[in-house]
Amino acid sequence: MTTKKFLSSKATCNSHGQDSSYFLGWQEYERNPFHPISNPSGIIQMGLAENQLSFDLLEAWLDAHPEATSFNKVEGKESVFKKLALFQDYHGLPSFKQELAEFMGELRGNKVMFHPSKLVLTAGATSANETLVFCIADPGDAFLLPTPYYPGFDRDLKWRTGVEIIPIRCTSFDGFRLTRPALEEAYDHAVKQKLRVKGVLVTNPSNPLGTTMTSSELRLLADFIEAKAVHLICDEIYSGTNFDSPGFVSITQVVSERPHIADQVHVVYSLSKDLGLPGFRVGAIYSQNDLVVATATKMSSFGLVSSQTQHLLAAILGDKEFTRNYLVQNKTRLRQRQRQLVSGLRSAGIGCLPSNAGLFCWVDMRHLLRSSTFYWEMELWKKILYHVGLNISPGSSCHCTEPGWFRVCFANMTEATLDLAMRRLRQFVHDISTETLSPQRQLGTTTIASWVRRLSVSSQRIRVDHLPR
Numbered sequence: 269m270t271t272k273k274f275l276s277s278k279a280t281c282n283s284h285g286q287d288s289s290y291f292l293g294w295q296e297y298e299r300n301p302f303h304p305i306s307n308p309s310g311i312i313q314m315g316l317a318e319n320q321l322s323f324d325l326l327e328a329w330l331d332a333h334p335e336a337t338s339f340n341k342v343e344g345k346e347s348v349f350k351k352l353a354l355f356q357d358y359h360g361l362p363s364f365k366q367e368l369a370e371f372m373g374e375l376r377g378n379k380v381m382f383h384p385s386k387l388v389l390t391a392g393a394t395s396a397n398e399t400l401v402f403c404i405a406d407p408g409d410a411f412l413l414p415t416p417y418y419p420g421f422d423r424d425l426k427w428r429t430g431v432e433i434i435p436i437r438c439t440s441f442d443g444f445r446l447t448r449p450a451l452e453e454a455y456d457h458a459v460k461q462k463l464r465v466k467g468v469l470v471t472n473p474s475n476p477l478g479t480t481m482t483s484s485e486l487r488l489l490a491d492f493i494e495a496k497a498v499h500l501i502c503d504e505i506y507s508g509t510n511f512d513s514p515g516f517v518s519i520t521q522v523v524s525e526r527p528h529i530a531d532q533v534h535v536v537y538s539l540s541k542d543l544g545l546p547g548f549r550v551g552a553i554y555s556q557n558d559l560v561v562a563t564a565t566k567m568s569s570f571g572l573v574s575s576q577t578q579h580l581l582a583a584i585l586g587d588k589e590f591t592r593n594y595l596v597q598n599k600t601r602l603r604q605r606q607r608q609l610v611s612g613l614r615s616a617g618i619g620c621l622p623s624n625a626g627l628f629c630w631v632d633m634r635h636l637l638r639s640s641t642f643y644w645e646m647e648l649w650k651k652i653l654y655h656v657g658l659n660i661s662p663g664s665s666c667h668c669t670e671p672g673w674f675r676v677c678f679a680n681m682t683e684a685t686l687d688l689a690m691r692r693l694r695q696f697v698h699d700i701s702t703e704t705l706s707p708q709r710q711l712g713t714t715t716i717a718s719w720v721r722r723l724s725v726s727s728q729r730i731r732v733d734h735l736p737r
């Protein structure tokens with residue numbers, strides 16, 4: 269039996285955030301994962317922002333460049349294996365940092381230059397965000413975050429640092445845009461609670477909205493952090509997923525016009541989304557604040573990127589023709605997939621916030637709630653998870669202030685699976701709307717389970733051509 273005796277308060281407290289419906293949905297998926305052949309009525313994972321759409325491009329590159337992964341000794345040359353195995357420099361491989369800096373510039377249309385000396389490598393954006401919070405704030409200090417926000421931030425920003433998150437309440441009334449009154453309200457709220465505000469953190473493009481921030485929102489943020497003398501962390505992990513206009517504008521572009529606030533602004537990046545490599549754990553902090561760079565570099569020794577990974581990625585990113593082509597093709601595929609989701613939802617009578625980036629849509633199911641409360645949002649979520657067999661993320665897990673919004677991911681599955689998910693949803697909405705009962709009256713579990721099975725089996729027959737090989 270596990271005992272809490274003699275353990276730290278971190279080990280025994282419940283502030284990690286893993287009891288959020290966001291993570292609970294993942295657990296349920298793990299228990300009954302959909303597979304087109306072996307488990308066609310299983311749960312389809314639509315709560316995971318993973319990009320699997322362009323894997324074939326990376327694999328084709330690897331096939332064409334076996335030397336990038338091979339450690340075979342070349343006559344007269346230093347052994348690559350030995351060089352990487354003995355590599356001890358915490359600052360990262362210079363070749364990789366150079367390529368990553370250039371790639372980050374490329375993602376921003378080369379409108380801004382990134383210098384490798386201002387880059388700190390981290391084990392993913394998760395570590396980058398936490399490291400920045402450690403550099404900027406002390407336990408009990410506060411960060412302001414626009415809602416809805418990525419559910420992982422409760423863990424990443426608060427758990428080990430002891431920092432508080434104060435929500436900046438954005439609403440559907442303004443298309444969830446950031447407004448000055450909302451920013452000021454959040455700041456005043458923190459002050460009333462006697463919290464010292466140390467910064468604002470935004471994701472651009474937004475997770476979960478799938479939208480890019482406008483230049484005027486970015487200027488508003490710049491004005492705000494200047495006036496309040498606080499920091500700004502911009503998590504730009506989705507910068508390469510901007511598949512539709514308007515184009516992505518990075519905070520670094522705004523800062524280049526306002527050098528006096530440059531040392532208050534820090535960018536987070538990672539290869540988890542744009543290149544679809546979350547397992548490699550490659551992230552970065554980019555900052556013009558020398559002390560932040562120095563401190564984050566020291567801290568990064570607790571979450572380094574292995575030299576072998578850096579070696580491979582330096583070769584991939586160094587192939588400029590490949591990366592340019594990859595980014596274009598990846599965006600085209602994301603756009604097609606997003607359109608497939610939007611039209612599938614539309615055919616079920618469900619709308620979503622217009623989006624132009626990301627791996628998900630922000631979906632409006634307010635009309636399916638029995639009443640506009642978070643209780644009924646959770647009831648709908650459970651029904652969609654257990655009966656319809658789709659794991660989506662309820663807005664409440666993203667701290668949305670309005671019940672009835674859900675984040676639905678579209679890039680971690682095949683076209684056929686997305687098609688099936690939409691057919692399940694359409695059938696569900698049809699069944700509840702043709703019932704004389706209200707939408708939230710429990711449908712018989714057996715009835716639903718049987719139509720989930722029926723739909724799944726027929727899809728298996730029709731769309732075998734789309735099954736993964």
Ligand SMILES: Cc1ncc(COP(=O)(O)O)c(C=O)c1O
Binds near residue numbers: 391395420538540551
């Ligand atoms: C906004 C945002 N930041 C950070 C992360 C974590 O990324 P990584 O896998 O690079 O740690 C995610 C992952 O979903 C994310 O959406």
